[in-house]
Amino acid sequence: MPELPEVETTRLGLTPHIAGRRVTGVVVRNGDMRWPVPTDLAQRLVGEELLSLSRRGKYLLFEFSSGVVLWHLGMSGSLRIVKPGEPEGAHDHIDVVFDGVVLRFHDPRRFGSVLWTENPYQHKLIKHLGPEPLSLGFTGEYLYLKSRGRSQAIKTFIMDSKVVVGVGNIYANEALFSSGLHPLKAANRLTKPKAALLVLKIKSILEKAIARGGTTLRDFVNSEGKPGYFAQELSVYGRGGLDCKACGKRLTEKKVGQRSTVFCTHCQR
């Protein structure tokens, strides 16, 4: 379940291996993803040089001179570099073969997507996205103004990619706890100072997670079989029924907008 830090970690990890390299082949073993993988993907890519790899929200943008591959990892997708000829395992659905290295896509749940576009910033999936959470455009003032007239729960609001991209369930829970905000509070009841605080908390928690290498997966274990470092620092996510780390009161867990939500009724108002 990649959140923005995992996607950014993926981007940074892949770039030195494939940037500037030319595609020599594309193998689609199973193109039945969120949307069908374009059947002409190989024709589009073979012979093309990867100019750069960027990111918008949780979409990775593989930029070629003739167009861009938009690649979303969904909830269970991952991209890694393997050696040519390395046998594929279950759910290894796509290979993009470069001279010397293979980019391999693994996605058990097939919620990921691979799309081709010539104008990525005009693409309907990209065009209406809100600001990047770590950009200068994501400010308390922006969030405050955007929340006026919105009666939905603040948690659902900050997870809306048209409001701000990249805030998934784990970080929404954590940022609201750090800000002392109840997840069910109506967005339009945010005060300016609280909006400013929430924006700062979203930024700091995402920055910290990126610095950790995005080790936030609930099932993430390192080579020694221990949970990811960052997972141990989570205050509320995955801790329903346990004691609040700040005040000791038992944490509440309930569904908000179909998503598991954990909070402290004493610390969050």
Add this chain to the structure above:
DNA sequence: CGAAACTCCTGAGCGC
């Protein structure tokens, strides 16, 4: 327009 339900999918975890 906004809000909330619905949808895609498989593996993990649980009770029995």
Add this chain to the structure above:
DNA sequence: TGCGCTCAGGAGTTTC
């Protein structure tokens, strides 16, 4: 040891 159930989760789509 295995069956059947529930849950997790990003985000686009549908419905009201």
